[in-house]
Every structure is written in structure tokens, then in C-alpha cells.
Amino acid sequence: MHEYEEDGYQVYKMGLWSPGPGCHGGCGAEVYLKDGKVVKVEGDEDHPYHQGRLCPRALALRQYIHHPDRLKYPMKRAGERGSGKWERISWDEALDTCEQKMRDIREKYGAESMVFGQGTGRDSGGPIIFLAYAYGSPNWTLFGLSGIACFTPRLAACTMVMGDMTFPDAAQFFPARYDDPDWKCPEVILSWARNLQGSQCADHYFSGHYVIDMMKRGAKLIVVDPYNGWEASRADLWLRLRPGTDGALAMGMIKVIIEEGLYDQDFVEKWTFGFDKLKDEVATQSLDEIAQITWVPVEKIVEAARMYAAAKPAQMRFGQPLDSNAEAVASIHALASLWALTGNIDNPGGNVISRPVKGVTVYPYSTVEVIQLYGQEFVDKMNEKRIGADKYPLVKNFRSWAMSDDVLEQMETGKPYPIKGLWCQTNNFLAGTAQDPRRHYEAVRKLDFNVVVDTFMTPTAQAIADIVQPAGAITEKDSAFTTGIPLNPIYKVAETEEARMDWEINFELAKRLNPQAVPWPNVRALFDQRLSVAGHSFDSLVEAGWALAPKGDPTCPYNRHEKGLLRPDGQPGFRTPSGKFEFYSQKFEEYGLNPLPHHVEPLESEISTPEIHKEYPLILCTGRRVGVMFHSEHRMIPWLREINPDPPVEIHPDTAAKYGIKDGDWVLLEGTYGKAKRKAKVTPLTHPEVVVAQHGWWIPEARYEGDGNPYKVWDININQLIPMGHNSKSGFGGALTKTMLCRISKVKEGEEVSYA
Numbered sequence: 162m163h164e165y166e167e168d169g170y171q172v173y174k175m176g177l178w179s180p181g182p183g184c185h186g187g188c189g190a191e192v193y194l195k196d197g198k199v200v201k202v203e204g205d206e207d208h209p210y211h212q213g214r215l216c217p218r219a220l221a222l223r224q225y226i227h228h229p230d231r232l233k234y235p236m237k238r239a240g241e242r243g244s245g246k247w248e249r250i251s252w253d254e255a256l257d258t259c260e261q262k263m264r265d266i267r268e269k270y271g272a273e274s275m276v277f278g279q280g281t282g283r284d285s286g287g288p289i290i291f292l293a294y295a296y297g298s299p300n301w302t303l304f305g306l307s308g309i310a311c312f313t314p315r316l317a318a319c320t321m322v323m324g325d326m327t328f329p330d331a332a333q334f335f336p337a338r339y340d341d342p343d344w345k346c347p348e349v350i351l352s353w354a355r356n357l358q359g360s361q362c363a364d365h366y367f368s369g370h371y372v373i374d375m376m377k378r379g380a381k382l383i384v385v386d387p388y389n390g391w392e393a394s395r396a397d398l399w400l401r402l403r404p405g406t407d408g409a410l411a412m413g414m415i416k417v418i419i420e421e422g423l424y425d426q427d428f429v430e431k432w433t434f435g436f437d438k439l440k441d442e443v444a445t446q447s448l449d450e451i452a453q454i455t456w457v458p459v460e461k462i463v464e465a466a467r468m469y470a471a472a473k474p475a476q477m478r479f480g481q482p483l484d485s486n487a488e489a490v491a492s493i494h495a496l497a498s499l500w501a502l503t504g505n506i507d508n509p510g511g512n513v514i515s516r517p518v519k520g521v522t523v524y525p526y527s528t529v530e531v532i533q534l535y536g537q538e539f540v541d542k543m544n545e546k547r548i549g550a551d552k553y554p555l556v557k558n559f560r561s562w563a564m565s566d567d568v569l570e571q572m573e574t575g576k577p578y579p580i581k582g583l584w585c586q587t588n589n590f591l592a593g594t595a596q597d598p599r600r601h602y603e604a605v606r607k608l609d610f611n612v613v614v615d616t617f618m619t620p621t622a623q624a625i626a627d628i629v630q631p632a633g634a635i636t637e638k639d640s641a642f643t644t645g646i647p648l649n650p651i652y653k654v655a656e657t658e659e660a661r662m663d664w665e666i667n668f669e670l671a672k673r674l675n676p677q678a679v680p681w682p683n684v685r686a687l688f689d690q691r692l693s694v695a696g697h698s699f700d701s702l703v704e705a706g707w708a709l710a711p712k713g714d715p716t717c718p719y720n721r722h723e724k725g726l727l728r729p730d731g732q733p734g735f736r737t738p739s740g741k742f743e744f745y746s747q748k749f750e751e752y753g754l755n756p757l758p759h760h761v762e763p764l765e766s767e768i769s770t771p772e773i774h775k776e777y778p779l780i781l782c783t784g785r786r787v788g789v790m791f792h793s794e795h796r797m798i799p800w801l802r803e804i805n806p807d808p809p810v811e812i813h814p815d816t817a818a819k820y821g822i823k824d825g826d827w828v829l830l831e832g833t834y835g836k837a838k839r840k841a842k843v844t845p846l847t848h849p850e851v852v853v854a855q856h857g858w859w860i861p862e863a864r865y866e867g868d869g870n871p872y873k874v875w876d877i878n879i880n881q882l883i884p885m886g887h888n889s890k891s892g893f894g895g896a897l898t899k900t901m902l903c904r905i906s907k908v909k910e911g912e913e914v915s916y917a
């Protein structure tokens with residue numbers, strides 16, 4: 162039952178997602194309401210995936226939902242852009258203005274002149290592409306994040322070389338979870354650039370604590386991470402690599418596995434393509450050189466390769482820092498090759514192929530899904546003007562994003578066609594999403610019309626918006642979590658003033674701008690249709706609580722390549738040109754990219770720019786997640802801010818001593834592109850040559866009076882040290898968020914940062 166009464170509370174069982182906790186988890190919660198207000202949130206012990214566990218952000222949900230600073234009604238600016246002056250307006254006026262301005266832009270310059278920007282994959286992703294496509298603009302993008310370096314590089318690489326993405330198998334496909342007789346516990350979990358304690362559910366959509374569950378069941382842990390975090394400190398083997406050298410390390414492991422004959426001969430013979438070419442490639446490489454590049458000693462590379470290859474099954478979880486690698490898809494190709502070499506694809510306990518549960522798509526993650534929603538002809542038409550599609554064949558042929566780096570450049574140059582407006586929903590680019598936020602700020606402020614849809618007044622909204630629209634929080638919206646396991650409904654149980662759900666806002670505007678594209682009477686009807694392939698209506702999914710695909714369904718494992726469940730032609734094999742996992746990728750070759758996995762040095766490093774390294778000797782590794790905050794959110798939530806009160810930079814005690822820095826000192830970080838201030842947190846957990854800085858910082862309590870520095874963002878935004886426009890050759894990847902060089906010094910007397 163999804164709703165019951167207890168001690169005068171109305172209790173709703175629901176999956177939590179953004180906005181509120183943020184995250185990608187859809188965790189099972191029980192939300193307690195009294196007099197229409199959320200008063201308490203607890204984990205739902207009956208939920209098979211999370212069994213009552215919740216993160217701190219979910220537990221603090223009531224402080225988010227009822228925060229006095231929540232945006233409560235639409236507003237228009239009442240002065241110059243960035244003046245900090247706002248006037249309350251009605252929803253009618255807000256939507257009338259958007260309709261009229263967007264019509265003007267479309268008529269004068271074409272629909273492509275309006276960019277639709279989102280942040281990370283949240284519930285709003287579906288309605289944003291929906292509005293963009295209804296309006297007629299192909300320019301849907303993860304606005305500001307160089308190389309769209311979040312998940313898409315991993316998705317694109319895996320799709321090209323094996324036709325699908327995989328997730329670690331934590332028995333998430335079965336209601337009985339670990340007790341299902343078909344499931345096997347992996348002997349080894351290789352956790353590569355993952356941060357269980359901080360990012361928690363991250364990009365695997367069924368909660369991160371499965372690692373602990375499986376360690377309790379005997380799985381050994383190998384960790385690849387420069388930082389001594391929760392996982393590294395508990396690992397059976399820890400490889401402390403230099404940030405950005407994952408591709409080189411993976412090639413080293415491939416070399417050992419091939420040359421020591423540790424690979425799964427049967428799988429390689431039957432299901433892979435290009436093995437000999439991969440073998441020739443690694444024969445040219447030396448483990449000593451790889452050790453030098455990666456900082457990982459040869460013995461450890463060998464030990465990791467042997468341990469991973471000997472385990473049956475073994476699984477790998479891989480995180481966002483890989484998307485930031487200089488040639489991200491190439492290093493991800495190397496990692497995926499490890500699964501194929503050891504036969505750990507779609508096997509019990511290995512890396513299992515993931516497709517939307519029963520084929521339901523609300524927020525498309527692949528080209529197939531975009532086409533499923535909008536049709537081939539329309540998608541082809543969109544590609545004609547999609548920014549970046551002509552420049553990068555991989556971008557053209559995967560998922561439909563406009564390329565973030567090129568969007569910025571085109572805003573600045575107006576070439577090949579002008580950009581005139583930004584629809585900015587779920588994206589605080591000035592504080593968190595964007596690299597080189599100053600360039601973004603300048604470019605967006607010159608546009609004719611900007612809209613921000615958010616739950617709070619952010620630095621971005623203050624600086625660039627003409628219209629601000631208040632978005633409903635997680636308990637204030639109807640939607641569905643269809644991108645992971647299980648399929649979860651989101652349903653409205655409360656309201657905050659005039660805040661509206663993202664789907665409703667975009668649906669209403671899309672209907673005004675292109676009624677033909679919106680044949681449904683309301684959002685619920687749209688959901689009914691999209692859920693119908695799973696045999697559900699919106700109401701029945703809410704009643705059921707969650708849904709899974711049954712065994713035998715093509716969206717449920719195992720060994721689907723053997724059963725002909727992966728390819729459109731129904732033949733056994735993978736959805737690639739050869740029908741096999743491609744060590745030598747024919748798609749990459751077709752797109753003018755190196756068909757083999759390989760390593761590319763970061764833009765700045767001790768190897769690529771030794772001169773710069775002399776002056777800027779530290780590696781700036783940003784954005785390592787912390788559990789109490791989601792990107793730029795939660796700085797105003799008392800319980801969470803108390804745990805993480807100031808924008809920190811973590812620095813090793815030896816390095817701190819060298820530069821005369823003490824714990825709690827304000828320090829200046831300087832790189833070749835810019836600078837930012839931070840509070841030093843001296844800790845042995847970080848490597849002496851790596852400083853670790855959280856991203857997403859702004860100071861909500863520093864009230865904004867129109868001085869051009871909204872919420873002190875220019876004092877502390879770490880992305881000022883990170884440039885745009887150096888994304889990977891393929892287009893996707895290379896955000897440089899983990900690898901820029903920098904130097905550090907104590908902030909001088911009188912230059913103290915204060916934000917009371």
C-alpha cells in the first residue's frame with residue numbers, strides 16, 4: 162500500500178529523487194505529512210532495494226521543502242539583468258511572456274536559436290527535451306559541462322563498442338534480490354573512480370550500498386582512486402593512480418591479462434572482434450612506462466589484473482571522473498575491454514546490460530530511446546542544425562545532445578547562426594555545472610531572453626534571468642523514474658504556494674508553442690501512454706509502488722547476447738557492426754577516431770606541460786562528492802550545511818607545511834586560467850601532489866544586492882580554474898575537472914574572505 166495513516170500522520174511510500182535529495186537513486190522512503198506539510202522522512206524498510214536506508218539529504222527533506230527561501234511564485238526582473246530586483250507575477254503572465262518571446266525568436270532567427278539547458282539527469286530531463294523538440298529546437302544540452310562529461314561519455318563509448326551500457330549486477334533485476342537462485346555474488350568488485358560514501362547512488366540508480374551488501378557476502382574489493390576514501394581504505398587492493406591516467410592503467414591491466422593468458426578464451430573467441438589488434442597494441446607498451454605515467458607500481462598493476470581475471474564472476478563499477486579523462490571514450494573503451502576479456506558481460510554477478518525497464522522511456526539516454534519518442538525523421542531533421550553534430554560524428558550519432566563547448570562558442574560568435582535565448586531548467590551553471598563560469602556569464606547575459614526554472618533563487622537566476630519560475634519539489638510532482646531499476650512513480654502529495662512541477666510547466670508551454678506536438682489532455686495522460694508498454698497506467702504504477710521486468714524480458718538479464726535478445730535482427734550477438742564486443746571499434750573508425758582503446762594525457766600535466774608543472778606543481782582534483790550536498794544544492798539546508806560549513810580544499814599535511822598553510826586557513830588557488838579562494842582542510846587522505854576541492858559552492862546567506870557577485874560565487878567557484886573548449890576529440894568527455902594544475906598560497910592579511 163502506498164499510503165496509510167499512523168498517529169495522525171498521513172504516510173506516503175515513494176521513491177525520492179530530485180528536487181529535494183538531488184541524486185539518481187529513487188530511494189524508497191516513507192514521507193510523513195501533517196496538515197499538508199512534510200514533517201518527517203524515513204527509509205522504507207519494505208523497499209527491496211534500499212531496505213530502509215536513506216542518505217542525509219533525504220532525511221533533511223523537510224528543511225528543503227519548507228525552506229523560507231524556496232521560490233514560491235513566478236517573477237520577472239524589475240531592473241537591469243543582475244540588479245537583484247524582482248517583481249512577483251502570475252503564472253499566466255510568466256507563460257504568456259515566455260510564449261511571446263520564444264515565438265519572436267523562432268520567427269526572426271529560427272527555433273534553433275533558443276538553447277534548452279539542463280543539469281545532471283533528473284526528472285526534469287524528460288520535460289526539457291520535450292519542450293525543446295515541441296518548440297523545434299535541436300539544441301538540448303547539459304549546459305556548461307564541458308564535453309557533456311557526465312555519464313554520456315560512458316554511455317556513448319559502451320554503446321559504440323558493445324551496443325549497450327552495463328551496470329554492476331547487484332541482483333537489482335529480481336524482487337528477491339540476493340536470494341534469487343540465478344544470481345551470483347561477485348568474487349571481486351573493481352571500483353574504478355567511484356565514491357560510495359559521497360556520491361552514493363551515483364549513476365547506477367539502485368543505491369550504492371550494494372557494495373557493502375556484497376562485501377558482506379564475500380566479495381573482495383579493488384579500488385582505483387587517487388584519494389584514500391571510504392572504499393580505498395577498506396579495499397583488499399588499492400591502486401592510487403595519478404588523476405586522468407585511467408586509460409593507461411587499464412591498458413596495463415589488459416596487457417597483463419593477455420600476455421599471461423588470463424583471459425576467457427571461449428568468450429573472446431565467440432563474442433569479441435579485434436582481439437589480435439588489441440594484443441599487438443599492448444605488445445608495444447611497457448609496464449614500466451605505464452607505472453611512470455600512472456604512479457601505480459608495476460607489481461600492483463600485475464596483482465590487480467591477476468585478481469580481477471581470476472575471479473568468477475568479477476564486476477566493475479566506474480564513475481564520473483572517467484568522463485573527465487582527456488579522451489574519455491578511449492579510456493572507457495579500455496575499461497570495458499576488461500569486462501570482455503574476462504567474459505564478465507551479462508553474466509550473473511558481472512556487468513549486466515542495462516536497458517530501460519520494459520522499454521519505458523521518459524528521459525532518453527540513448528539514440529534508440531530518442532527515436533522511440535520522437536521518430537527517425539524528426540531526429541534526422543533535428544541533427545541538421547544541432548550544435549556539434551556536424552563537427553563530431555560521435556555526437557551526431559549518439560543521444561541528441563548539442564555539444565556544450567560549441568554551444569558556448571556559438572553564443573559568443575553567432576556562427577554559424579546566432580543564439581538568442583536560454584531556457585535554463587535544473588542548472589545552476591554559474592555556481593556548479595559550468596567550467597569557465599565567467600565566459601558563460603558574459604555570453605548568456607548578452608542573449609535576448611533567458612528563463613530559469615528552479616526551486617531556489619540561485620546565483621545563475623540572479624545574474625541572467627528575465628523570468629524565474631518556481632519548480633515543485635519531489636513531493637510536489639507527478640512523474641516517473643524510468644531510467645533505472647526499478648521503475649518508480651513519483652507522485653504529488655503536497656504543494657508549496659505556486660510552485661509547479663517541471664512536467665506541467667513544460668507541457669503547458671509546449672502546448673502553446675506547438676499544439677500538434679502535445680496531443681494529450683494533461684501530463685497524466687502522457688505518462689499513461691509512456692507507461693503502457695510496461696502494462697501500467699500512472700495510477701497503477703503508484704498503486705504497485707514499483708515495477709520490474711520479468712525474467713525472459715529483453716530488459717532483464719542474463720546472457721542475452723546468446724539468446725538473440727539484444728540485436729534488432731533477433732540474431733545472437735551484440736548490437737554492433739560485427740555483432741560482437743569490439744576491441745577494435747568499427748564505429749570509432751568510421752567516425753575518424755582511434756578504433757583501439759588508449760590513453761591521452763591531460764591538457765596540463767607533468768608529462769604534457771612540464772614547464773607549467775614547474776610553476777603550478779599541484780593537481781587540482783575537483784568535485785569529489787560529499788554525502789550532504791548535491792552539486793550546488795543544499796548550502797542553505799541547516800542540518801547539511803552544519804556538517805560541511807565552508808568551501809574546502811583538501812591538502813596533504815606535508816604539502817600544507819611546505820606552503821605554510823594550517824588547517825582552517827583561507828587559501829588562494831591559482832591556475833593558468835583563473836583563481837578561487839578556499840578554506841584549507843589539512844588531511845592525510847589526499848595525495849601530497851593532489852589538492853581536492855568541492856565544486857558547486859555559493860553562499861546563499863550572503864544576500865544579493867546587485868553588486869555583480871551573486872552570493873559570493875566569484876570568490877569561491879573552483880570552476881574558474883577550469884577552461885571550456887578542450888573537450889575530447891570525439892566531442893564527449895574531457896571536462897578537465899580532475900586534472901588542471903595549480904598552486905596554493907595562504908590568503909594575505911586584509912584579503913580575508915568573509916561572507917556573513
Ligand SMILES: Nc1nc2c(c(=O)[nH]1)N[C@H]1C(S)=C(S)[C@@H](COP(=O)(O)OP(=O)(O)OC[C@H]3O[C@@H](n4cnc5c(=O)[nH]c(N)nc54)[C@H](O)[C@@H]3O)O[C@H]1N2
Pocket residue numbers: 184185281282311312353354355356357359360361362363364385386387388390402403404405406407479480481482483782784785786787788789790791792899
Ligand atoms: N551526494 C552527492 N551525490 C552525488 C552527486 C553530488 O553532487 N552529491 N552528484 C551526482 C552526479 S551528477 C555524479 S556524475 C556522480 C559522480 O559520482 P562518482 O562517479 O562516484 O564521482 P566522484 O565522487 O566525483 O569521484 C569518485 C572517486 O573518483 C576519484 N577520482 C578523482 N579523479 C579521478 C581519476 O582521474 N581517476 C580515478 N580512477 N579516480 C578519480 C575521487 O577521488 C573519488 O573518490 O555522483 C552523483 N551523486
Ligand SMILES: Nc1nc2c(c(=O)[nH]1)N[C@H]1C(S)=C(S)[C@@H](COP(=O)(O)OP(=O)(O)OC[C@H]3O[C@@H](n4cnc5c(=O)[nH]c(N)nc54)[C@H](O)[C@@H]3O)O[C@H]1N2
Pocket residue numbers: 179180181279280281282283284285306310311481586587588589590592593594595614615616617619632663783784785791792793794856857879880883898
Ligand atoms: N569542478 C567541477 N564541476 C562540476 C563537476 C565536478 O566534478 N567538478 N561535476 C559536473 C557534473 S558530473 C555534473 S552532472 C554537473 C551538475 O550540474 P547541475 O546538475 O546543473 O547541478 P547544479 O549546479 O547544482 O544545478 C542544479 C540546479 O537545479 C535545481 N534543481 C534541482 N532539482 C530540480 C528539479 O527537479 N527541477 C528544477 N527545475 N530545478 C531543480 C537546483 O536547485 C540547482 O540550482 O556539474 C558538473 N560540474
Ligand SMILES: [Mo]
Pocket residue numbers: 281310311312481
Ligand atoms: Mo554528473
